Amino acid sequence: MSRLDGKSALITGGGNGIGRAAALRFAGEGARVVVADYNPEFAEKVAGEITDTGGSAVAAAGDVSDEASVDAMVKTAVDAFGAIDVLMNSAGGGSTKDGPVTELELDEFWRTIRVDLFGTLLCCRRVIPEMLKSGGGSIINIASLRAVIGTHGADAYTASKGGVLAMTRAMAMQWARDGIRANVMAPGVVLTERVAAFIKEDNPIYQKSLLGPSDPEDVANLALYLASDESRKVTGAVMRLDGGASIY
Numbered sequence: 001m002s003r004l005d006g007k008s009a010l011i012t013g014g015g016n017g018i019g020r021a022a023a024l025r026f027a028g029e030g031a032r033v034v035v036a037d038y039n040p041e042f043a044e045k046v047a048g049e050i051t052d053t054g055g056s057a058v059a060a061a062g063d064v065s066d067e068a069s070v071d072a073m074v075k076t077a078v079d080a081f082g083a084i085d086v087l088m089n090s091a092g093g094g095s096t097k098d099g100p101v102t103e104l105e106l107d108e109f110w111r112t113i114r115v116d117l118f119g120t121l122l123c124c125r126r127v128i129p130e131m132l133k134s135g136g137g138s139i140i141n142i143a144s145l146r147a148v149i150g151t152h153g154a155d156a157y158t159a160s161k162g163g164v165l166a167m168t169r170a171m172a173m174q175w176a177r178d179g180i181r182a183n184v185m186a187p188g189v190v191l192t193e194r195v196a197a198f199i200k201e202d203n204p205i206y207q208k209s210l211l212g213p214s215d216p217e218d219v220a221n222l223a224l225y226l227a228s229d230e231s232r233k234v235t236g237a238v239m240r241l242d243g244g245a246s247i248y
């Protein structure tokens, strides 16, 4: 018996980084996976990696910040697998246009709010009714350590991830009695290709990480726990995965 046997999972941002690692990990544990990504080639490639190794996956191209696109992703998932038991919102991420409130590019504020926060809201808004129909599910959102401890230099991103964190706890309250759990992961530095390209070892979060930065697979392992019934009594949790940075 694998840990996600019988479950289907929709993973946004599944074409790269943390989302890709989770898609492969979930499929390896028996889940049927919808790999949703803005970049259709990335989505197809990851879905192909899963099916080539005997797993079950479909790709869905789309933008999480666009309502019609989210509708289409969810339809793809329901048409393919009948239900969505796990929603993992991994689409998003900060950029070098961010900074302190006095310096950040204002467009970057709205971009990160639109993708990371509004995109997470849209996907939850569309998937929750599906989960209610099938008797429940697990929602896994991604905030950031920046939303939990004081950091500097990425205030737009920090604000959007603070919103994701608070919204996830509100959803956990709202739907606990319906069997829907909602939890949020708060990673520190995770060496995905995107982040490895701009984060430097002198970054304070990097330096505070007593165990060193994480790999995408480390986050996928935590997500696997949250997706599985092993975490059936866990909801509204903010799970730090920061190599000890927040206690330093």
Ligand SMILES: NC(=O)c1ccc[n+]([C@@H]2O[C@H](COP(=O)([O-])OP(=O)(O)OC[C@H]3O[C@@H](n4cnc5c(N)ncnc54)[C@H](O)[C@@H]3O)[C@@H](O)[C@H]2O)c1
Binding pocket: 012, 013, 014, 015, 016, 017, 018, 019, 036, 037, 038, 039, 042, 062, 063, 064, 065, 089, 090, 091, 092, 093, 094, 115, 116, 119, 142, 143, 144, 145, 186, 187, 188, 189, 190, 191, 192, 193, 194, 195
């Ligand atoms: N890597 C880190 O250090 C780190 C730390 C804390 C939190 N996070 C969060 O984890 C999540 C994943 O980060 P990552 O490092 O794996 O990023 P990544 O860039 O490696 O992967 C993100 C994926 O999301 C897709 N995507 C981007 N915008 C999209 C949109 N509007 N609609 C659909 N898909 C979209 C991209 O095409 C890409 O495939 C993000 O929310 C990020 O903020 C990352």
